[in-house]
Amino acid sequence: METKPRRLVSRLGEAFIEKTLFGRRAIIVSLFLLTTLWLGFQAVQIKPDASFEKMIPTFHPYIENFLAHKDELKGLGNAVRVVVENPNGEIYTTDFLDTLKQIHEEVFYIPGVDRTAMLSIWSASVRWTEVTEDGFAGGPVIPDTYDGSAVSIEQLRANVLKSGKVGTLVANNFKSAIIYAPLMEFDPDTGEALDYKLFSDRLEKRIRDKYQSDKVIIHITGFAKVVGDLIDGVTQVALFFAIAVVFSLLMLVFYTRCLRSTLIILSCSIMAVVWQLGILHSMGLGLDPYSMLVPFLVFAIGVSHSVQIFNGIVHEVAKGADGLTASRNAFRTLYVPGLTALISDGIGFATLMVIEIGVIQELALTASIGVAVIILTNLILLPILISYSGVSPRAIKKLVDEEEGHSHPFWHFMANFTQRRRAAIVLLVGAGLFVVGFTQSGDLKIGDLDPGAPELRPDSRYNLDNQFITENYSTSTDILVVMVKTTADQCSAYETLDTLDSLQWQLEGVPGVQSTYSLVNFTKIALSGMNEGSLKWNALNRNQQLLNAASVQAPPGSFNSNCSLAPLIVFLNDHKASTLTEVTGEIERFAAENGTDELQFLLAAGSAGIEAATNKVIETAQYKMLAWVYGVVFILCWLSFRSLRTVICILLPLSLTSLLCQTLMAQIGIGVKVATLPVIALGVGIGVDYGIYIYSKMQGYLDQGLGLEEAYFNTLKTTGKAVGFTGITLAIGVGTWTFSPIKFQADMGILLTFMFIWNMVGALTLLPALAAFLHRRPKTA
Structure with missing residues (x-):
């Protein structure tokens, strides 16, 4: 921290890039306009997209077993x-x-x-x-x-x-x-998915x-x-998007006091969304229910970066620069931190690709494309457009009044966090929150915690329909299927049926199991029927000819055509992670003890079997994802600032927010699943922007010879003010999602609102408190 940061892209030459871009403003604006028209035409053609196999981890052994025998397990999948x-x-x-x-x-x-x-x-x-x-x-x-x-x-x-x-x-x-x-995975009328x-x-x-x-x-x-x-429900995201745009318009007008600049900011952010959707359609992709929320996040990130750029331009105009010069100077100043933050966002989102579930990987791709587009529309096009329009006198007057005013009690209070005595208090509070988060986040559960479809509200029509089946039928909709594989013609062999019978007996004693059914059940009934219905014969007989005669009458689906596969159907009370873990654990133990090369017990098919595989992938992937996202952000921040102390100041507030988010999930009953796993990565990707902008601005004042407290005070009046505005605006915007009829969207709204607020608070309080102890320069009065 004590040395001037050698930034990642300084070799590219900010001055050269700025001269190249602003020297050809008309050409660049024309190219952006033409590209927007073409991608807009593509965007309006994008359609909702969903696939059964995209929702499941196709590389997990459970799913590989299911897909390998899917044709022999008709009726036990989708x-x-x-x-x-x-x-x-x-x-x-x-x-x-x-x-x-x-x-x-x-x-x-x-x-x-x-x-x-x-x-x-x-x-x-x-x-x-x-x-x-x-x-x-x-x-x-x-x-x-x-x-x-x-x-x-x-x-x-x-x-x-x-x-x-x-x-x-x-x-x-x-x-x-x-x-x-x-269901089949394709439409026979069209041949498509x-x-x-x-x-x-x-x-x-x-x-x-x-x-x-x-x-x-x-x-x-x-x-x-x-x-x-x-x-059907997520299409309401368009309504929330409209609400977010209107709310952002009002907040930006209040903040900027410049209507034309506000319209440019919103236009560039909406353009980023249009480009994102157009590129996706051009790649042959659509929007699945989980990635439909990403365009709003792209809009939010665009607004966040645009406010910083506008802030820089107004400051340059207030110093006496004309509109073009102010835009060029602001671009040169903010190009490096803005690009660093956006690259961190994009690569952070891309780390979701390590999770081998199709919908999450497409979400990662969708978000990464959106962030890449923001570099063009908001980091490059925005200052060029404002160089034409300029800023209103009201915006300049507002800034001058705020800058020249001597009464800034709140900013003075915040700047005091750079004093070691007060910084120690902040760090102690942060340490206390870390301890609370660490102890409470242990209660975080993997998988679904609610009956029915947890993506929907408990009182949704679907969940009420599912409740009706559960209450009126003996077999639930939560089915786990074990594939009992033998050599050809041996599925009805006594050794096979006897071992399978033992597994059924063990499973029916496991909590959460309603009942089981396999070829064994029918064979016992048939043997009893062949002997005048005597209950004494309701058992497996060692006479293989009798077993063959009994099992051959079994209904379709009890075994495959060459009698090498017999499914064991396990009906469960629910599909909670604890139930699935216990049941699959019992089956795996039994398979390890009793399985041979000629007799294998393969997991798993059925809705609950697929859910079990998904839970196992997510349980492993959540920590891998966090390691990747923080690792990438660490490397990019270090390459930008070349200071380990700076990286610590930026990343520690983010890590505390991630831990507290997990605690919140544990306390309000939100499990880690396909819908919620990406939230933490998205929160980190967006939250790192706050720390990068604040520290870059503060470092600029430190390089001018100011003390830490004064440098941070000046940072708060400029960049800090913009960070506070964007944090609150974005939090209120995603907070509207809590009213969605789609529960996972409401859950994401709660979690993202929490992360936006806490990332902002951490960047404004914990970052300067850490700097107070890690910064070596003496503080001035």
């Missing part, structure tokens, strides 16, 4: 459940059954549904079985002879009971029935809107419906 309820009684009425059939056929013909694996009581593959004097008897639950008469309905009632589908396809109270529809927004809209229009009445109530759950509801 699927929707359409529940048809009779609010006035049971399902056994002619009108209701006719309606259920019509809905079944509607779902059957929706593009994207895997029709071969679709299930309901109207499916021919859903059968009943019973033991008679002559042996086994059975057939479709709804036979070809069904005619809606009272007799056929009574026969249907009996068939449902014999089928064993009560609690799975028919509610325990017989008042509703499920249509289970597995399945459009979840379109699929969700089709479910609404062709099912809920068409059939729901006072006699029929429709409930729909599944990944596709979650994504559709998210996209």
